[in-house]
Amino acid sequence: MKEHKLLTKRFGEIDPFSIEDFVNVGGYETLKKAMKMTSEEIIYEVEASRITGRGGANFPTYMKMRAMSKETGDMYLVCNADEGEPGNFKDKHLMEKDPHQLIEGMLISAYAVGANRGYIYIRGEYQSAVYLLEHAINEARKHGYLGQDICGKDFHFDLEVRQGAGAYVCGEEFALLESIEGKPGRTRVKPPFPTEAGLFMKPTLINNVETFSTLPHIIEMSGEEYGKLGSSFASGTKLISLSGNVKHKGLYEVEYGTTIRQVIEELGGGVSNGQKINMVQLGGACGPIIPEHLLDMDIDNERFEIFNSKMGAGAIIVIDDRFDLFEILLRTMTFFAHESCGKCAPCREGHIQIVKLLQKFYDTKVTYKDYESLVSLANVIHETALCGLGQTSTTSILATVEFFQYYYQQRIRQSERREWAL
Amino acid sequence: MMNAMINNVSVEVEDGLTILEAARKYNINIPTLCHYPELHINSDCRICSVEIDGRKGLKTACSTPIKDGMNIITNSPRVLNARKTITELILANHDANCTACTRNLNCELQSLAKNLGIDINRFPSVLERKPLDLLNPSLVRNSNRCIKCGRCVDVCKNVQAMHVLETMHRGHEMTVGPAFDEPLNDQTCTFCGQCANVCPVGAIMEKDNTDVVWEKLHDPSVYVMVQIAPAVRVAIGETLDHENGLISNGKLVSALRHLGFDHIYDTNFTADLTIMEEGTELIDRIMNGGVLPMMTSCCPGWINFAEQRHPNIIDHISSCKSPQQMFGTLAKTYYADKSNIDSRDIYVVSVMPCTAKKYEATRKEFRSFYDIPDVDIVLTTRELSKMFRQMGVDFDLIKEEPFDNPFGITTGAAQLFGASGGVMEAALRTVYEIVNKKPLVDINFESVRGLQGIKEATVDLGGKEIKVAVSNGLANTKTLVEQIEAGTSPYTFIEIMACPGGCIGGGGQPYGTTNDVREARLASTYFIDEEMVCRKSHENEMILALYEDYLDEPNSEQAHHLLHTYYEARK
Structure with a gap:
């Protein structure tokens, strides 16, 4: 089992501060190649590659690009680098170790859809990424890769870095756009979708850092070749942020089709201190928590549908048997209660109630009625919330109710015994 | 057309409708809470989920376009x-002491909870009590009742373009209010009260003055007189279980x-007087x-707007x-003089469709004499309706009576003051005939109606x-004012009403003022005008007699002293 290094192949090989280093290893050559192609040719390559959005929602990238390329007038490109999902750090690495790869990907997209202004929205905590990207943008501008008449052609595009102020919800595309506009980070009602009316109500192509960073490779090796990587469900490679109790925590790039166990045991070196894997949380705080016996599942997106959720942005958090499920859930849901933007009722009022119910579990003062309320509430928030935050926040509860039902039963029985003892 | x-x-409905609109066409009722006709679709409450x-998941009917071949279920156990x-979650963060709320039995959240059959709330209250904003004479904000539906923010921001109310903070700590949660009177709020009119619960309301009025009515030492604005008589019936736009001067x-008022007068009388002066x-x-x-000055919301933002x-x-x-x-000069009453013993109550009038009176x-206000207290249409209910007035059984004299003889022109374009129309009827010295052929100025x-x-x-x-609605007013500031205004005379539709759509009018309701109130307003014998202010004999007797002539020194005022920049 080895990594398949594509996006990460230049990591450590080049100085991220140096555009010369990047150009010397063939950087910006793919942009020149792309600029000899037509818009439709590029989008065709992206379609052939079968790439889907790497930010977690897995929407086919070519569909957004095609919708955008039909629009006329002002339009924007936005890179979502608000990596706020606990357990994820792939975008940080991509921006800090190969910033020009991202800029090149954005340039190719801008050329394909006809946008001439772009924003990279970076979470405020990533100050080093902000510094690096601003430096890289200036360098690229000096070398004629950004600005007017790029590569001597009639193509104008410029980029600007915008910083988030610490709100998790600003990773949601509409909240992010509102934040760039200078408004509070609260989502909008869909439709219209960003490709119809996004930033400043103009058509906007918004993609994750990893998605943009993959585009140069797709153009370089052709969409068909890229599509051969991975599995029949999902093509290409995926960056995995591996953390929790494993020996070698860190970022790994693997092909789709790799199993979760392979990532944890072969790349991560398994659990340290001779502990046993008890639970694994996938995707981040908004992802499902699964038991050890399901680890032989691929990291493929579609197979995660069984949890009514997705792989998300690619985090794997290993939890050994020392930890209390309800402490984990309580912390997670306190996080979401704090990060809910407050716009829609189920998310705003629901999370605070979920926290209250989980506190009862944590304190071993819970009844079966509380359990029923918890499950019902988690389902309602999941089904009715306006944006991705509320729709996915309770996944950990819904998954553990399915896979760790005995913990819930046990805690209710313990509470009853405690009651009698008193 | 499409089928679903x-x-x-x-x-089978036309393209471009939402599921909610399509369902309503087929009399399928999907409950809503934050949805309000004419406002933006916020889709915040998620009650209309289907x-x-x-x-995957449930979709909100208010925001989801209906598509060909869709199969929609609005009443499954999952949806219910x-x-x-x-609804339980919202109630758990709401001051649900219903019997102590003015909106009791007239509250959209309460009726939703009742319709959904909520008897016990599974969730404990997480309400963190906040103090009330009681510092201005017009509006009271009670955040403890706010359900964050976003209607007031939308009406303030997009209909009135005032941007006074906004949402703040996040999660369950989110609140609605002016910047930094300051009181409304520290803001450039015009007190138009549109926020109060669209609020589904009792989170923003007019300041209730009914108790003071009851006191005065039963104080034998004061003469309590009341004036009724033209827009009140075409709206108050709605609150007493009558159809929209019921004309109720006589019953009023x-x-x-x-109720015990000594004299019942008509603001339409001074509306005629306004036309003469203006x-x-x-x-x-x-x-x-x-x-x-020249711009009209009848609307206090507009005056606030001009003084605060465009001095x-x-x-x-x-x-x-x-x-x-x-x-x-x-009332406190002419009437007091004529009846030999000390003006300090006269108590003037006015019933207005407006919350800003409460501020205007202060x-x-x-304050013409002895530093007492000319108008002592202002009631909104809703407050008067409350007093009727307190006393148990049966609007069906009550007989009709005419207004008292001398301030009860009015014209059709004066009645138009209730409608947007009405002051303009009334003024044109008079100004045209005075300047051109010939009668108008058609006295209906249709182009300024609607x-x-x-x-x-x-x-x-x-x-x-x-x-x-x-112009009606402050967003439109802004456009005209900015034209004047830029020196490009092509107009000679401009009428401004702060509320959409004019006073008939005022902030103090019965709840649920939608465009359909406005149309009904407008129709009644124009009906009253047409039924009047005298339809031009300068033909009102009582007005002419008043000039003869007391005011000399329009814009005379005496008239200026009593009937004119000045404006100044305010924060």
């Missing part, structure tokens, strides 16, 4: 459970007499090179007091064509 299924009923075959749960007078002022400005365009254009505003204040002044400019935001007309005055404009 809702609850196994096949529906199931769509093949789609979601609605119930969300007699119900007010039951019309004369306009003619004077046109003839003698005064500041043009550089206050020279354009007519110096006439509003009809309410002209009435107050006359202005220091409107609910459009900005209306225009051209009138021939002494052989010169002048352009006039009418």
